[in-house]
Amino acid sequence: MIEIPPSLTRNSRKRDLFGGDPYFRDAWDDIVNLWPDSREQIMRLHQTALVVFRPDAIVSRRIEFALEIFNAKGLTPVAVTTFKYDRMRVREGWRYQLNIATRDRIDVMDMLLTCGRSIMVLYRQDLPDAQLPTTVWLSEMKGPSLPAGRAPGHLRFVLGKAQVSVLTFVHISDEPADVVRELGVFLPYAARQRALRSVNAGRDVTTKLRAVLNEQYASSAEHDLLMANVIQKIRLIIREPPHRKECDPLVDRLNAIQAGASSDWRGLLKTLKDRRIQLDRWDEIAIAAELCQRHFPDMLPVIPDVGLDAWTR
Structure with missing residues (x-):
């Protein structure tokens, strides 16, 4: 078991579960090998946000809006790659949340997420917040899955004309611990090594990101999803x-x-x-x-989302 410090997650249940989670352990071993000093591990993870532009964002053709917002917020893309969701990645990515999802919703997630490739971008915050990890405040900015709670400033409002619960367009890791686990879920060893080395190098990969985005646009027809x-x-x-x-x-x-x-x-x-x-x-x-139906009423996920409140209390 890995002892996960509160500086990576404010959720004690998550610390217990992730300590033995094989995906977390895979990526954590890579991080420890790359940055042996524990203080550097925490610093790097606090500076880093993991962003996934899903296939629904790609066909909606509005990702440029998000890139402009990220740039204005002082975020620099330092690693970019693509991956394709399959049945296992869908379930393992949301292992601790899908207990509240109906069969209907999971089936539609499978239809949607496996329909094309997703773009993963690791962002570095150039002006780190003294209190909040980058991925925490950026995750708050994406907005809720429930469309009624989305506002014009939320990424999910910006990224698609269709405002539907299962169409969330972008995924952003809640906390630094989630960045670690999701690197293990979404990327196999070789791709994960390349991504972490790119984070370590710290170079701006905006040009590569634009090329990857144009490649994905070219591979799928535009659709408004209405x-x-x-x-x-x-x-x-x-x-x-x-x-x-x-x-x-x-x-x-x-x-x-x-x-x-x-x-x-x-x-x-x-x-x-x-x-x-x-x-x-x-x-x-x-x-x-x-x-499609959304969630079972009156049920809580195994690990609820962790937002700003848990970090600012």
């Missing part, structure tokens, strides 16, 4: 032969969904498949994301 636009697209398709029918159950499904009387996205997608109406994968995701 279900209303997808439904309009379907309505136009079924007006034309050979899809047109006098009495059409598909129209009834669309009407019920738009009226708020149905959230059966699985039934809608099955009906479209049965009718051989081909949608883009992101069309399907836009529908499922809007209609």
